[in-house]
Amino acid sequence: ILNVEQSPQSLHVQEGDSTNFTCSFPSSNFYALHWYRWETAKSPEALFVMTLNGDEKKKGRISATLNTKEGYSYLYIKGSQPEDSATYLCASKSNSGYALNFGKGTSLLVTP
Amino acid sequence: DAGVTQSPTHLIKTRGQQVTLRCSPKSGHDTVSWYQQALGQGPQFIFQYYEEEERQRGNFPDRFSGHQFPNYSSELNVNALLLGDSALYLCASSLSGGYNTEAFFGQGTRLTVV
Numbered sequence: 234i235l236n237v238e239q240s241p242q243s244l245h246v247q248e249g250d251s252t253n254f255t256c257s258f259p260s261s262n263f264y265a266l267h268w269y270r271w272e273t274a275k276s277p278e279a280l281f282v283m284t285l286n287g288d289e290k291k292k293g294r295i296s297a298t299l300n301t302k303e304g305y306s307y308l309y310i311k312g313s314q315p316e317d318s319a320t321y322l323c324a325s326k327s328n329s330g331y332a333l334n335f336g337k338g339t340s341l342l343v344t345p
Numbered sequence: 346d347a348g349v350t351q352s353p354t355h356l357i358k359t360r361g362q363q364v365t366l367r368c369s370p371k372s373g374h375d376t377v378s379w380y381q382q383a384l385g386q387g388p389q390f391i392f393q394y395y396e397e398e399e400r401q402r403g404n405f406p407d408r409f410s411g412h413q414f415p416n417y418s419s420e421l422n423v424n425a426l427l428l429g430d431s432a433l434y435l436c437a438s439s440l441s442g443g444y445n446t447e448a449f450f451g452q453g454t455r456l457t458v459v
Binding site for chain 1: 348349376378380385386387388389390393400401403435437446447448449450451452453
């Protein structure tokens with residue numbers, strides 16, 4: 234994998250459903266993986282910064298895992314709420330630079 | 346704490362013109378990065394400034410230039426605007442000293458080139 238890829242592109246779930254998204258990234262020269270949540274007309278908000286293989290992080294109903302050997306991360310949302318509706322971006326950083334390399338994002342819509 | 350602030354929020358320019366976008370970093374941050382998000386794409390790294398120097402540059406032509414001031418604020422300049430430069434331009438600030446430091450983003454400047 235040369236670029237950061239996210240799937241699905243969009244997702245529509247009902248309130249109370251749990252959901253998950255995938256982020257695939259280059260595993261060579263990996264240094265860190267960032268997850269952002271971006272609501273319309275607002276700034277992207279950092280959710281997690283993950284660096285270690287096997288890392289798991291949690292913030293409220295949102296959690297993320299990291300597999301650096303195979304180059305993927307999962308973001309989970311438990312019991313989705315309408316306020317979770319946003320675009321979720323992941324970005325990888327290599328150990329050879331300072332740039333965040335973003336995927337195109339997963340757009341989540343949670344309806345009551 | 347005002348966070349990262351960008352100005353203007355929107356602007357419209359004509360092909361061939363020049364534009365300057367501005368960014369004030371989050372209080373205490375000394376590093377500023379700029380990203381371009383075209384429609385349907387993820388943000389693309391333009392460059393990063395630290396200690397008033399361009400520290401790293403992405404795959405953007407020389408028409409894109411920047412500056413960082415002693416107070417850590419930054420400007421992005423784009424010359425000879427093309428229709429394809431129409432995009433959302435995001436500024437992110439962070440603390441130097443680590444690769445895994447969290448980057449804080451502004452709301453962006455929406456540039457439309459007509």
